[in-house]
Amino acid sequence: MRFSTPLIPARLIRRYKRFLADCRLDDGSEVTAHCANPGSMMGLADPGTLIWVEPNDDPKKKLKYGWRLVDHENGHFTGVDTSVPNRALGAAFRNREVVDFAAYDTLRPEVPYGDKSRVDFLFSGAGRPDIYVEVKSVTLCRTKGLAEFPDSVTARGAKHLRDLSAEVARGNEATLLFLVQRTDAALVAVAADIDPTYARALHDARSAGVRIMALGTRITPEGVWIGDPLPVRV
Numbered sequence: 510m511r512f513s514t515p516l517i518p519a520r521l522i523r524r525y526k527r528f529l530a531d532c533r534l535d536d537g538s539e540v541t542a543h544c545a546n547p548g549s550m551m552g553l554a555d556p557g558t559l560i561w562v563e564p565n566d567d568p569k570k571k572l573k574y575g576w577r578l579v580d581h582e583n584g585h586f587t588g589v590d591t592s593v594p595n596r597a598l599g600a601a602f603r604n605r606e607v608v609d610f611a612a613y614d615t616l617r618p619e620v621p622y623g624d625k626s627r628v629d630f631l632f633s634g635a636g637r638p639d640i641y642v643e644v645k646s647v648t649l650c651r652t653k654g655l656a657e658f659p660d661s662v663t664a665r666g667a668k669h670l671r672d673l674s675a676e677v678a679r680g681n682e683a684t685l686l687f688l689v690q691r692t693d694a695a696l697v698a699v700a701a702d703i704d705p706t707y708a709r710a711l712h713d714a715r716s717a718g719v720r721i722m723a724l725g726t727r728i729t730p731e732g733v734w735i736g737d738p739l740p741v742r743v
Contacts, residue, residue, distance in 0.1 A: 510593065510596055510597040510600050510732050510733050510734065511731060511732035512563055512577065512730075512731065512732055513563075514563050514564055514565060515730075515731075516561040516562060516563050516577055516578065516730045516731075517534065517535070517561065517562060517563075517564060518534075518535060518559060518560070518561055518562075518580070518730075519532040519533060519534050519535070519540075519542075519559075519560050519561070519562050520532060520533045520557055520558070520559060520560070521554065521555070521556060521557065521558040521559075521560050522539065522556060523556055524544055524550065524554040527544065527546075527547055528543060528544050528545070528546075528547075529541055529542075529543070529544060529572075530542045530543075530544045530554075530560075530576050532560060532562060532574075532576070540562075540573070540574050541572055541574070542562045542572060542574035542575055542576040543570075543572045543574070543575045543576065544576045544589070545575065545576070545589075545590045545591055545592050546576075546589050546590065546591050546648075547591070548591070548648070548659065548660045548661050549660045549661040550589060550648070550660065551649055551651075551660045551661075552649065552650065552651065553579050553587060553589060553648060558579060558580075559579070559580040559582055560576055560577075560578060560579055560580065561576075561577055561578040561579075561580060561730050562574040562575060562576050562577060563575045563577050575590065576589055576590070577589065577590050577593075578728065578730065580730075581693065584692075585691070585692045585693040586691075586692050586728040586729065586730075587648050587650075587690055587691045587692075587693075587728070588646075588648070588690035588691075588726065588728055588733050589648060589690070591646045593646075593690065593733050594644050594645075594646045594688040594690065595618065595629055595630075595644055597688075597726070597733050597734065597735055598629075598630070598644060598686070598688060598724075598735060599616075599618060599630070601734075601735040602616050602630065602632075603616060606735060607724070607735065609684075609722070610632050610640065610642075612634060612637070613632035613633060613634040613637065613640065614633065614634045614635065615632065615633040615634065616630060616631070616632055617630070617631045617633070618630055618631075622641060622672060622676065623668075623669075623671075623672025623673075623675060623676070624668065624671075624672060626668065626669060626672045628641045628642065628643060628672075629642055629643055629644040630642040630644070638680060638681050638682050639676075639681045639682065640681070640682040640683065640684060641672075641673055641676045641681060641682070641683045641684070642683075642684045642686055643669045643670075643672075643673060643683075643684070643685050643686065644686050644688055645658055645659075645666065645685065645686070645687050645688065646688055646690055647687045647688065647689045647690065647691070647694075647697060647723070648660065648690050648691060649700060650691055650693065650694060653693075654693065654694060654695045654696060655694065655695075655696050655697075655698055656687075656689045656691050656694035656696070656697050656698075656723075656739075657697070657698050657699065657700040657703075658687055658697070658699060658700060659700060659703060659704050659707055660700065660703065661703065661704070662703065662704045662706075662707070663704060663707055664706075666704075666707050666710075667704075667706055667707050667710040669685075670685065670707075670710040670711060670713070670714040670719065671710065671714070673685060673714055673719045674713065674714045674717035674718070674719055677717055677718040677719055678717070682720070683714075683718070683719045683720065684719070684720040684721075684722060685711070685714065685719055685720070685721050685722070686722055686723070686724065687721075687722070687723035687724070687739075687741065688723075688724055688726065688735075689723055689724065689725050689726060689739060690726055690728065690733070691726070691728075692725075692726065692727065692728050694725065694739065695739065696739060696740055696741075696742060697723040697739050697740070697741045697742065698741070698742040698743075699711055699742075699743060711743060712743060715743060721741050721743060722738065722741065723738065723739040723740070723741045724736060724737070724738055724739065725737050725738075725739050
């Protein structure tokens with residue numbers, strides 16, 4: 510998935526009110542960018558961090574920049590826009606690039622299910638059980654090479670796990686897919702110390718038959734592409 514507009518580098522001044530970030534462009538001007546990430550962004554929002562923002566000229570948007578990447582200045586990047594995983598995965602699914610789901614004929618995004626929820630993707634195919642796929646964007650890294658989810662308490666995430674388990678009980682299949690928006694991660698784990706309720710819900714969902722999987726990403730200032738499978742430690 511390529512970014513629709515070329516990104517430009519900036520230095521983060523501060524992130525505030527969750528969805529706003531002041532930053533300084535290379536020409537010295539200070540701008541406010543939209544931060545499409547409701548999480549804590551632990552370790553990614555320190556003042557002075559090198560980031561990449563996407564300019565836009567959409568008259569309907571109040572902010573003319575969107576924060577897309579953190580540049581770790583060592584060849585690695587982290588994607589901070591939580592809307593990117595579904596867009597990148599949607600493109601990969603439609604192109605049958607993810608082997609686990611390539612045999613399915615029909616793909617539908619944002620399908621109502623469970624207790625007033627919407628599943629990220631629903632796969633259907635003749636003679637096959639439906640697969641309900643929930644996607645979680647993973648950006649937290651506190652130990653080298655280890656990506657963790659969540660980075661803050663997520664009651665909504667625990668609810669999604671219960672909804673997936675209910676689909677398995679109905680005879681369908683269900684998958685929780687961690688999309689790791691970091692290029693420096695080799696393993697995924699649950700941050701049980703941050704949200705023990707979510708960790709228990711994940712354990713229960715796996716016991717109920719929900720599949721847990723993770724995919725890495727290839728990230729550059731040009732775009733985000735789906736990478737190889739990563740092991741998950743539950």
